[in-house]
Amino acid sequence: MAARGLKKDLTSYGDAEFSLFLRKAFIKAAGYSDDALDRPIVGIANTHSDFNPCHGNVPKIIEAVKRGVMLAGALPMVFPTISLHEAFSHPTSMLLRNLMAMDSEEMIRAQPMDSVVLVGGCDKTLPAQMMGAISAGKPAVIIPVGPMIVGHHKGEVLGACTDCRRLWGSFRAGKIDAAEIEAVSGRLAPSAGTCMVMGTASTMALITEALGLAIPGSAAVPSVHAERLRLAESAGHLAAAMAVSGGPKPREIVTAGAIRNAMVVLQSIGGSTNGIIHLSAIAARAGHPIDLDEFDKLGRQVPVLVDLKPSGRFYMEHFHEAGGLPRLMVELADLLDLDAPTLGGGKLGDSLTKPADRFPQEVIRPRNAPLKREGAMAVLRGNLCPRGAVIKQSAASERLLTHQGRAVVFESVEDLAARIDDPDLDVAAEDVLVLRNTGPVGAPGMPEAGYLPIPRKLATAGVTDMVRISDARMSGTAFGTIVLHIAPESAVGGPLALVRTGDMIRLDVPGRRLELLVDEAELARRRDNAVPLPALPQRGYARLFGRSVLQADEGCDFDFLQAGG
Numbered sequence: 001m002a003a004r005g006l007k008k009d010l011t012s013y014g015d016a017e018f019s020l021f022l023r024k025a026f027i028k029a030a031g032y033s034d035d036a037l038d039r040p041i042v043g044i045a046n047t048h049s050d051f052n053p054c055h056g057n058v059p060k061i062i063e064a065v066k067r068g069v070m071l072a073g074a075l076p077m078v079f080p081t082i083s084l085h086e087a088f089s090h091p092t093s094m095l096l097r098n099l100m101a102m103d104s105e106e107m108i109r110a111q112p113m114d115s116v117v118l119v120g121g122c123d124k125t126l127p128a129q130m131m132g133a134i135s136a137g138k139p140a141v142i143i144p145v146g147p148m149i150v151g152h153h154k155g156e157v158l159g160a161c162t163d164c165r166r167l168w169g170s171f172r173a174g175k176i177d178a179a180e181i182e183a184v185s186g187r188l189a190p191s192a193g194t195c196m197v198m199g200t201a202s203t204m205a206l207i208t209e210a211l212g213l214a215i216p217g218s219a220a221v222p223s224v225h226a227e228r229l230r231l232a233e234s235a236g237h238l239a240a241a242m243a244v245s246g247g248p249k250p251r252e253i254v255t256a257g258a259i260r261n262a263m264v265v266l267q268s269i270g271g272s273t274n275g276i277i278h279l280s281a282i283a284a285r286a287g288h289p290i291d292l293d294e295f296d297k298l299g300r301q302v303p304v305l306v307d308l309k310p311s312g313r314f315y316m317e318h319f320h321e322a323g324g325l326p327r328l329m330v331e332l333a334d335l336l337d338l339d340a341p342t343l344g345g346g347k348l349g350d351s352l353t354k355p356a357d358r359f360p361q362e363v364i365r366p367r368n369a370p371l372k373r374e375g376a377m378a379v380l381r382g383n384l385c386p387r388g389a390v391i392k393q394s395a396a397s398e399r400l401l402t403h404q405g406r407a408v409v410f411e412s413v414e415d416l417a418a419r420i421d422d423p424d425l426d427v428a429a430e431d432v433l434v435l436r437n438t439g440p441v442g443a444p445g446m447p448e449a450g451y452l453p454i455p456r457k458l459a460t461a462g463v464t465d466m467v468r469i470s471d472a473r474m475s476g477t478a479f480g481t482i483v484l485h486i487a488p489e490s491a492v493g494g495p496l497a498l499v500r501t502g503d504m505i506r507l508d509v510p511g512r513r514l515e516l517l518v519d520e521a522e523l524a525r526r527r528d529n530a531v532p533l534p535a536l537p538q539r540g541y542a543r544l545f546g547r548s549v550l551q552a553d554e555g556c557d558f559d560f561l562q563a564g565g
């Protein structure tokens with residue numbers, strides 16, 4: 001019989017009995033009894049951090065998970081991992097996602113736990129935890145921290161961070177003053193929990209649930225609701241049962257069918273563009289790499305049904321009140337693999353909301369009255385993006401989805417910051433703003449710089465959207481006609497590096513094309529005269545990142561971490 005609990009994964013001294021003796025001697029310093037130490041062990045990954053206000057409710061969640069574990073007769077052991085908040089990670093949290101994935105994987109593997117509960121929520125944390133848990137190979141349950149409740153200002157409902165961007169745009173355009181934007185900053189994020197629009201955190205919580213790695217219904221329950229703590233207790237209970245049975249392991253849950261289910265959900269919720277990057281990384285870890293063309297094809301079939309900002313009107317607490325993912329899946333049932341396995345041993349089909357429990361609501365639309373006829377995202381191809389680019393068409397301006405305009409090029413995030421508000425910048429509303437050197441290698445870490453601000457002189461003249469293209473990412477809470485994730489990126493020699501101000505660019509979202517209208521001979525000439533590629537960082541994690549990070553179409557994981565290495 002395989003070793004269990006404290007006897008598992010012993011430190012290597014060449015004498016297993018001595019290793020166990022020593023381990024027990026040390027753990028007894030914490031006051032545990034022999035009875036406790038004889039139980040199966042459930043690890044609980046603690047991502048509480050003063051630098052991560054989104055995870056402010058983690059201590060209460062952990063308390064509830066521990067209660068569930070102990071009620072089921074196992075021993076909970078809490079351990080820390082890296083915690084990442086979007087606004088507290090320089091230069092971008094994406095640079096650190098893989099570090100958190102490695103931390104989570106190695107700590108789950110190294111320490112003597114029979115199963116693990118991972119508590120996460122802010123954008124990069126759930127993807128990192130899923131990637132790590134899949135690779136670590138021990139039974140795992142994920143409990144998201146839950147979305148914030150909404151804020152209010154002058155009778156208006158506010159939410160982080162779609163309204164952060166909208167109101168900041170109003171401030172830039174001179175429509176609200178400094179005192180008001182300061183007042184608003186205290187009301188956009190009124191509680192612990194994750195951004196309550198359909199941003200990256202909400203998207204990834206729903207993907208976690210759609211993949212089967214979280215308890216059905218647990219993605220959308222607000223962070224401050226008592227129900228979240230009951231779900232945490234259930235997660236502890238479930239993890240204790242999995243510690244005894246030894247399964248299922250994440251790879252048995254994240255099947256090809258489960259990944260397809262997650263893609264359907266991603267398209268139908270109006271999800272964040274970051275979601276497809278993270279899902280690509282997760283799927284590759286599980287040994288089922290995503291085909292972006294299949295994702296695009298699903299987008300033609302799957303309408304946006306969830307009426308949440310930034311694509312629609314409501315917030316996550318309303319999505320929860322409307323029935324959450326189990327209710328949405330009812331509408332999508334014919335597109336889903338309902339036989340996909342769940343953590344509790346059943347099938348996905350068992351978790352759908354039963355007819356008797358359905359009620360009239362406005363947030364989750366029926367298939368015959370969708371918010372958008374097509375899915376949230378489209379994958380573009382063309383001479384500017386041979387390995388693909390992504391646009392969130394559900395949050396774009398309809399009139400700009402087919403557009404041709406003159407390129408106005410910015411070389412980097414710094415160049416953008418220096419010139420975008422220059423009154424002498426030669427730019428018009430119909431131009432295409434181009435930003436490069438912002439991909440995984442270039443920036444580095446692929447920051448959320450793809451939401452280029454509208455040049456101030458155009459914003460004050462009333463322009464609210466323009467076509468913007470880059471090899472960067474964009475916050476899931478942002479909106480606009482914005483092409484992202486151009487692959488390969490400019491810093492590794494992708495064609496985005498060849499664009500010059502004044503070139504014409506054609507965007508054709510219905511035709512799924514993004515083209516630089518410059519003839520091949522001229523492009524070849526530019527390629528021959530291109531400036532040398534930037535040098536990679538010389539030391540530390542930045543060096544590992546620069547050498548090993550994959551492009552956006554492969555999820556920006558490290559090449560040596562994918563399944564099969």
Ligand code: FES
Nearest residue numbers: 054122194195201
């Ligand atoms: Fe943490 Fe938005 S900043 S979820």
